[in-house]
Amino acid sequence: MEAIQNKLVGPVSDEMALVRAAKGGDDSAFEELVRRYDRNVFRIAQHITQNREDAEDVVQEAFLKAYGNLAQFQEQSKFYTWLVRIAVNEALMKLRRRRPERTVSLDEEIKTEDDSLPREIADWSPNPEQIYTQSELREILSKTIQGLPPGFRTVFVLRDVEGLSTEETASALELSVPAVKSRLLRARLQLRERLGRYFQKRESGDGNQ
Amino acid sequence: MKCSEFLHELTNYLDGVLDETTKVELENHLSWCHNCYVVCDTTKKTIEIYRDSQLYELPEDLRSRLRSAIMTKCQQHKKRGPQSV
Secondary structure (H helix, E strand, C coil), rough: CHHHHHCCCCHHHHHHHHHHHHHHHCCCHHHHHHHHHHHHHHHHHHHHHHCCHHHHHHHHHHHHHHHHCCCHHCCCCCCHHHHHHHHHHHHHHHHHHHHHCCCCCCCCCCCHHHHCCCCCCEECCHHHCCCCCCHHHHHHHHHHHHHHCHHHHHHHHHHHCCCCCCCHHHHHHHHCHHHHHHHHHHHHHHHHHHHHHHHCCCCCCCCCC | CHHHHHHHHHHHHCCCCCCHHHHHHHEEEEEEHHHHHHHHHHHHHHHHHHHHHCCCCCCCCHHHHHHHHHHHHHHHHHHCCCCHH
């Protein structure tokens, strides 16, 4: 089985050149950074907030904060990782405001080791994504990830959707590497189990969900 | 390797960061333990489906509206000075 390959987000040296130009007052360089990462920030924000308007606000606020604090960016990490950290914080703040009754934290209580042990082992159809139309599939994926605690879905999105490394994810979320790995495993297993309800291999003529 | 050990190494395995010895042990386990094979395969599919889903793509018209709003606010910020963010 092949390992999952990460997506790379732009050449780093080029990114640093843009950051330095932006620090020096070149707004077109900053605009280029916006152009480069706005889709990623929007995706991350919507995964965390599960709300489109909030995600739009987060994109604006995150870039504006990055712009205003560019002088403080130390260039020890990638600009993108730094930007993601700002965006995640903005998104979590939105979520807290929207759901004050629920605790929203990346450090939420981790249950026992057994809580995500697979219970459902049945195999999936060979091409599960083809059972549904594109919009049905998006609905299923969105509903499924929404059911995950914010701390889990944030780690999953940064690692598996956006392709940040474990170390970059840890740095962006201010978590330890073991904490990221533990949340990632649980997130992946929980999503797998929930998606199984839609993707399981069915006997012919069996219409049960 | 036991099933619980497989599960413990699953994330490292899927991320391609396992050392060679553990990888061989894990793949040996997968060759006879059908349940773990299914868990491994469907977890991998879960990741791929999400990664390829184009969930929450930013539409181009909204994208340019957001970008011009950001740049306008940045310029206002520059005029007003650093305390305004």
